[in-house]
Amino acid sequence: MDLVHCRALGPYRGRLLSNPVDLSALAPIIDHAPSNPALFVQALTHGSTGQTPDYQRLEFLGDRVLGMVMADLLYARFPKAAEGQMSAFLNRLVSRESCADIARACNLGALIRLGKQARDDGGAGSTNILGDVVEALIGALYLDGGLASARSFIERHWAERISDIAEAPRHPKSELQEWAAARNRKTPTYTMLGKSGPDHDLRFTVRVEIKGLGAAEATGTSKQEAETHAARQFLAEHNT
Template sequence: MDHRSALGSHRGRLLTHPVDLSALAPIIDHEPSNPALFVQALTHGSTGQTPDYQRLEFLGDRVLGMVIADLLYSRFPKAAEGQMSAFLNRLVSRESCAEIARACTLGPLIRLGKQARDDGGAGSTNILGDVVEALIGALYLDGGMDSARSFIERHWAERIDAISDAPRHPKSELQEWAAARNRKTPVYTMLGKSGPDHDLRFTVRVEIKGLGMAEATGTSKQEAETLAARQFLAEHTT
């Protein structure tokens, strides 16, 4: 057996780094009872090591949604369901989670395989967003809802403070613009996706029959639709 060949085939798995939990401590403001949970939360599948962060991401996504929904319900007692849903979707989006990760400088702590790291995985919106949700899942399992909620309240506070003054979401604005002209709801069509699995790019077209269309590319289908709506408004309403 050619051991050099075998080593080459597993370089993505071998060339990673240990997790510095002391650097993570000020970010999560929590002393782990089970450090392995937080190592898992920072471990990307490209390392070939198991478990990776996917199961914790699944859990953290649900915890984040519930806590943000509760905060919005209390903070905006007169807001309609549709408005709160729009706020919620914006606050829990992958892009928002990635912004939190960047503000915390989480990228260097993520365990990635060599190829994923060389491809810029530590700065990927998809990976950064996933890791924040995985950390929330780890906090929930390790310290209960209070620990997870404390992390969310601390890192999302400014975003919740600002959201009521934020402009309308481009998709909502475009839908209202079309309705005001007695047109059908805008139709969003996925045109394709490109890039490596950890840093995909999605291209979407939005069309309002008889009024026009626009295209845009983003790091998620949701972001691409938002950018396409914004582009449509820029091209057809000014």
């Protein structure tokens, strides 16, 4: 990081000199010149560093901004789509897994500030952390450059996903629900069996059951991902 950035960060200067963030490497990812670089350092700082502020508050804000912008983009892009279809598209596009895929495509993991243990445990590749950091960056862009800057980031990084979403296969949970209905059965039930692993890389185990037809279990990095895997597993085992 250059001296200008260090001066601009004010109270964060000492912390960054001992654990620097390369904002020049972030520049092509966000396509934005920060007026308040500290926001972007915060967006890349995980709680395991013990340094405050970390990215959690920005992640909270960015999650809401992403949802609002994505809803607007989908509303304009699919004028004939029903509410249910747009909701399904939205849930897929703003999921933690989708955000983490964006982070991986940008090699964002290399820029995240992690405590030694979290980094040794593979935190830089964690779906949870990568997804959170992308949302935190959206929050930082919103605060630093307004909605236009946040929207530009979202449009650029999600453009291909939005274009492909209508042709994408149905979500496994939706497909399983339709499968059950076609057999005159009630909606599948999902039960959380437990979670394991360190806080920054939790694993959730879920069981899905359709009464009288069977059940399946699966694990994922979030409850939603585990449910998706369980639905896919059920279909693989029972839809042959």
